[in-house]
Amino acid sequence: MSEFQFVYPTPTEVLEQHPLHPHLNVFRPAHKQHSALVGITALEEGSVGTVLCDGQVVCYATLHPPDRYQRFGEATVEGILELGAVESAPEFRAQRLARRLLDVMMPPESFQENIIIATLYHWHYDLENTGLSTYAYRRLLEKLYSRVGFVVMKTDDPEIISYPGNALMVRMGSEVREELQAEFERLRFLRSTRGLDLSR
Ligand SMILES: CC(C)(COP(=O)(O)OP(=O)(O)OC[C@H]1O[C@@H](n2cnc3c(N)ncnc32)[C@H](O)[C@@H]1OP(=O)(O)O)[C@@H](O)C(=O)NCCC(=O)NCCS
Numbered sequence: 204m205s206e207f208q209f210v211y212p213t214p215t216e217v218l219e220q221h222p223l224h225p226h227l228n229v230f231r232p233a234h235k236q237h238s239a240l241v242g243i244t245a246l247e248e249g250s251v252g253t254v255l256c257d258g259q260v261v262c263y264a265t266l267h268p269p270d271r272y273q274r275f276g277e278a279t280v281e282g283i284l285e286l287g288a289v290e291s292a293p294e295f296r297a298q299r300l301a302r303r304l305l306d307v308m309m310p311p312e313s314f315q316e317n318i319i320i321a322t323l324y325h326w327h328y329d330l331e332n333t334g335l336s337t338y339a340y341r342r343l344l345e346k347l348y349s350r351v352g353f354v355v356m357k358t359d360d361p362e363i364i365s366y367p368g369n370a371l372m373v374r375m376g377s378e379v380r381e382e383l384q385a386e387f388e389r390l391r392f393l394r395s396t397r398g399l400d401l402s403r
Contacts, residue, residue, distance in 0.1 A: 207261070207300065209307045211252035215244040218251065223260045224292040229329050236288075243267050248284065252308040254291075254300045262291040262300040264308060266319070274360055274393055275320055280386040282379065284314070286321040286348070293332045302347060309351040315376035318387050321348050325368035337368040348372050359394040 210217065218241050223233040230236055243249040243265050254262035265287040269276040275283050291300050309319075321344075328340040335343065345355060353372040363369045371391075375384075 205256050208255040209252070209304055210255060211304070211308045212250035213244060213253045213263075215241060218244055218253065218260070221253070221255055221258060221260050223263070224295070226292045226294065227260065227263070227290050229290055229327065230288050236290075240265065243287075250308075252304045254295075254304055256295070261295045262304055264289040264301070264304055266308065269320065273322075273362070274390050275387075278386050278390060280380075280383045282317050282383045283387060284317050284319045286319055286353075286374075289347075293329075296333075302350065305347065305351045309374070311352065314374070315378040316380070317374075317376050318379055318383065319353070319374040319376075321353055321372040321374075322363065323368075323370040323372065324362070325366055328368070341368050341370060345370065345372065348374075356391065358391045360391075361394075 218237075223237045223240075225233050227233045227236060231239070237260075240251050240260075240263060244251050246267055249265070249267040251266075252264045253260045266284055267287055269278070269283060269285040271277070275285070289301055289305070323341055323344050325337050325341070328335075328337060330337065330340060333340065333343075349372075352374040354374075355370050356373045358364070358371045360371065363371050
């Protein structure tokens with residue numbers, strides 16, 4: 204039987220030597236996603252967890268600062284990270300690879316000074332391969348992420364609240380500085396703090 208190797212953080216050169224399984228294509232074609240992952244390993248605050256099997260990556264998860272074009276990327280205080288893509292090749296699903304990889308990446312004592320967000324967008328859900336409904340899929344992800352300390356939090360981000368199958372999940376470290384916490388709260392309810400909704 205093939206052996207699985209859980210690697211975190213995956214060094215750039217290890218990732219360069221291991222192509223992605225060709226069916227890791229939910230977010231973009233596997234070769235393009237591979238380049239994107241290599242790019243993340245080169246970021247100061249970026250890291251990638253991988254499950255290697257027979258010379259290929261069969262499951263991965265990314266951690267990086269939120270993209271600048273999304274609201275949490277506007278933060279003026281450092282320390283917010285995003286659990287970005289998590290993906291297992293369809294042939295390797297339901298073998299606890301994603302679950303075990305997240306355990307390796309985020310043991311309870313890790314990232315205590317950080318706020319890690321995970322945005323659940325229904326347009327990323329692979330309903331076709333899993334056969335799950337949107338809500339069952341959201342529950343699957345909530346359970347998967349809650350095992351490593353994430354909780355669902357409210358926000359007024361239109362991208363999230365536009366559809367009930369979406370959600371914001373947050374892993375709040377126990378040593379998060381007050382100014383980071385305040386900045387996070389400001390961004391979580393940006394429409395209210397900017398006064399956009401209050402007078403209407
Ligand atoms: C979500 C995803 C990463 C899970 O990967 P995985 O390696 O199959 O996950 P695991 O085997 O660790 O299973 C995690 C949980 O999901 C459950 N699960 C996995 N596939 C399932 C399915 N088809 N139906 C029902 N439950 C399922 C498992 O039973 C497990 O729950 P448990 O801990 O209660 O036993 C995978 O389905 C995937 O790549 N999906 C496409 C990309 C995506 O949606 N990523 C998440 C958003 S970025």
